[in-house]
Amino acid sequence: MASATTDQPLRTTPLRVWAGGRLHDDPEQAVVAVTDHGLVVGDGVFEALKVTAAGPFALRRHLERLDRSAASLGLPPADHGVIRDAVAQLLEGQQVELGKIRITYTAGRGPLGSGAAYGPQTLVVALDAAEAPAPSxxxxxxxxxxxxxxxxxxxxxxxxxxxxxxxxxxxxxxxxxxxxxxxxxxxxxxxxxxxxxxxxxxxxxxxxxxxxxxxxxxxxxxxxxxxxxxxxxxxxxxxxxxxxxxxxxxxxxxxxxxxxxxxxxxxxxxxxxxxxxxxxxxxxxx
Known part of the structure; x- marks a missing residue:
């Protein structure tokens, strides 16, 4: 995706999705297999973090916790470099006053039951708008x-x-x-x-x-x-x-x-x- 220029104002997209190793301009194009164990039995982990005009907050801590959660489910660590690159692609050319990045990491394809997943693991990273919290x-x-x-x-x-x-x-x-x-x-x-x-x-x-x-x-x-x-x-x-x-x-x-x-x-x-x-x-x- 080309970077925004001074004569082309930054655009704000309500929802952007990175999945299957690439960015999808249309979120409906981002799909996972119906046999994905994250869908079938909830065999996966996720993180949700705040992003502002300054950038994503505490991404390192969220990625470290993602790995701790993954280890609890017997999943290997996620590739932090791939996730960081996905986050950068999602944010490129976007004007985000307040948003949310969600990282979802599942065991991948598996049986239609609680048996072990076959893999490989599935990774989805999404950017969405967020509302400011109420004062109380x-x-x-x-x-x-x-x-x-x-x-x-x-x-x-x-x-x-x-x-x-x-x-x-x-x-x-x-x-x-x-x-x-x-x-x-x-x-x-x-x-x-x-x-x-x-x-x-x-x-x-x-x-x-x-x-x-x-x-x-x-x-x-x-x-x-x-x-x-x-x-x-x-x-x-x-x-x-x-x-x-x-x-x-x-x-x-x-x-x-x-x-x-x-x-x-x-x-x-x-x-x-x-x-x-x-x-x-x-x-x-x-």
Whole structure:
């Protein structure tokens, strides 16, 4: 694809897809086999990261987590060079104020069942527009638990039907996120976010042993601010002074209502959000 020139303004494309080793101007042309194990049984992993006019954020960390998730499913590491080249092709000539890059990596072709895939692995990289997060949000407690001892605990797998169901439950109740407890009754995570609470001025978040995904934004908040990791009961969390969510597209987002509990001012959350905004703007690969 030719680079944009000064007499040809940059164009914004809602959805662009790289698959099968090449860029597809028409996303409908990008296909995978009906026997792909990512489709048949969810045998795959993925990453979703924010992209702005400055470029993709924390791509290295996302690729490293992609490999950790792949290893959990017995898949070989993805080719980071190929993915980076795909990202560059997707972004070439595009004017992206706020977007999302999704990297999907599956076991490839396999049987119509849970037996081992034949391969080779499938790689799809897509660029889409994204909406800025609301200043604050509403969450609900999910009626289902997260199994912190399961084979997919902490894995960003394409087996996402459970999260789809929880998020639908939250949406039906006017919330943007459903928060799950684990089998021990401790707070775990949201469908696509990590959760933090502020207790007497101290920021606390569930440990990864509770079953939560090691979110990239979560990791950076832990590195850049003072956070305690420990188990939290639902009662303790609902009694917090402040609650906030983190994710690659939410960044640091205050919660103003959780079930029937409302939260007012959030000075500690605001301070964490400022630190994250400043540090992330200063370095695209922290």
């Amino acid at each position: 949000t509403v969450v609900v407690t999910a009626p289902w638990t997260r199994n912190e001892h399961g084979a997919l605990a902490g894995v960003k797998s394409t087996s996402y039907a459970e999260n789809v169901r929880v998020l639908a439950h939250a949406t039906e109740r006017g919330a943007s996120e459903g928060l799950m407890l684990n089998t021990a009754g401790h707070l775990c995570e949201g469908t696509g976010s990590n959760v933090f609470v502020v207790l007497d001025g101290r920021v606390v978040t569930p440990p990864l042993a509770a079953g939560a995904l090691a979110g990239i934004t979560r990791d950076l908040v832990l590195e850049w601010t003072d956070v305690e990791e420990r188990d939290l009961t639902l009662e303790e969390a609902l009694g917090a002074d402040e609650v906030f969510l983190t994710s690659s597209l939410r960044d640091v987002q205050p919660v103003h209502r959780w079930d029937d509990t409302t939260f007012g001012d959030h000075p500690v959350t605001d301070a964490v959000a400022r630190t994250f905004a400043e540090r992330s703007a200063a370095d695209l690969e922290p």
